Amino acid sequence: MRRSNKPGSYRVPSWIPANIFDKVEWIEGDVLDVVALQDAMEGVDTVIHSAAIVSFIKKERKDMYQVNVEGTANVVNMALEKNVRRLIHISSVAALGRTAGGGHVNEEKKWEESKVNTHYAKSKFKAELHVWRGISEGLEAVILNPSTILGYGDWNSGSCAIFRNVYEEFKWYSSGINGFTDVEDVARVTVLLMESSINEERFIVNGDTWSFKKLQDTMADAFGKKRPHKKTTPFLMAVAWRLEKLKSLFTGKKPLLTKESARVAQSQTWFENDKILNALPGFSFTPLEKTITKACELYRPPQKPI
Numbered sequence: 001m002r003r004s005n006k007p008g009s010y011r012v013p014s015w016i017p018a019n020i021f022d023k024v025e026w027i028e029g030d031v032l033d034v035v036a037l038q039d040a041m042e043g044v045d046t047v048i049h050s051a052a053i054v055s056f057i058k059k060e061r062k063d064m065y066q067v068n069v070e071g072t073a074n075v076v077n078m079a080l081e082k083n084v085r086r087l088i089h090i091s092s093v094a095a096l097g098r099t100a101g102g103g104h105v106n107e108e109k110k111w112e113e114s115k116v117n118t119h120y121a122k123s124k125f126k127a128e129l130h131v132w133r134g135i136s137e138g139l140e141a142v143i144l145n146p147s148t149i150l151g152y153g154d155w156n157s158g159s160c161a162i163f164r165n166v167y168e169e170f171k172w173y174s175s176g177i178n179g180f181t182d183v184e185d186v187a188r189v190t191v192l193l194m195e196s197s198i199n200e201e202r203f204i205v206n207g208d209t210w211s212f213k214k215l216q217d218t219m220a221d222a223f224g225k226k227r228p229h230k231k232t233t234p235f236l237m238a239v240a241w242r243l244e245k246l247k248s249l250f251t252g253k254k255p256l257l258t259k260e261s262a263r264v265a266q267s268q269t270w271f272e273n274d275k276i277l278n279a280l281p282g283f284s285f286t287p288l289e290k291t292i293t294k295a296c297e298l299y300r301p302p303q304k305p306i
Helices: 034-040 058-081 119-136 158-167 183-194 212-223 234-251 259-266 274-279 288-299
Strands: 002-005 025-028 046-049 086-090 103-105 140-146 148-150 177-182 201-205 208-211 269-271
Touching (some): 025 034, 046 058, 046 183, 058 119, 086 119, 086 183, 119 140, 140 183, 148 183, 148 288, 158 212, 177 288, 183 201, 201 274, 234 259
Parallel strands (some): 002 025, 046 086, 086 140, 103 269, 140 201
Antiparallel strands (some): 177 208
16 A cells, blocks of 8 residues: 655654554655656556645635645546556545535535535535546546544544534534544445445445534533533624634634634535445444544543644
């Protein structure tokens, strides 16, 4: 197994067991560097493309579009050039798009331009277009659309930060409803599809759909912390993201809330997972309660940056 990391970003991931870590050949590279991709894909049978920037911050949009869209185009182009047999593209349910009214979403949903679609969603949608183009040019590929991924990792960033906020007894919760899935389930599905003959398909990977309140309460109980008890409103969220933006201008730190992330926190969307369950007989999702309990045990102090 070979993994490419952006130059200067390499860190030993402490959550990977040594017996697995030692089987990986770690290569520094960049999806924007076609020469590095050429070297990384030499003699490779299958590529799992999961490199992406997830951000709701305006000043990071240019880099996000570059990495997510141009980077994916480079991966697809080089996979075709190096005769890579198979590509597993890790996308996001965000690439399916959201609608103002929320509702149920499955793999048949067509992208619609909407104010509720974040720039991250737009970048992942555009990235997928390059994968479909690669398929039309002869590349064997499958697209995975995971919902919000939960598990143990660096709780200073990404969806892992939800655990830290709850541990620090963040008192606010929103009325939003969203899909969540175990990080190990995403990995298992990736391997199962990598080893299958399934081609030219997309699959939503969603363990369950919960309210953010239920998610935060379950985490708080697992940590032995106070549950969030103050409900936000659209008005309060609008005030909060503006205050965060102002604070960010003075401190130089990333805002904890942005206009886009506030909108996502208020949306109510149910993601269906029937297709992946039918495609992979014998596979089942880990109950979110189990995922959260396991992660909270690992997150308990002393928690150091990973």
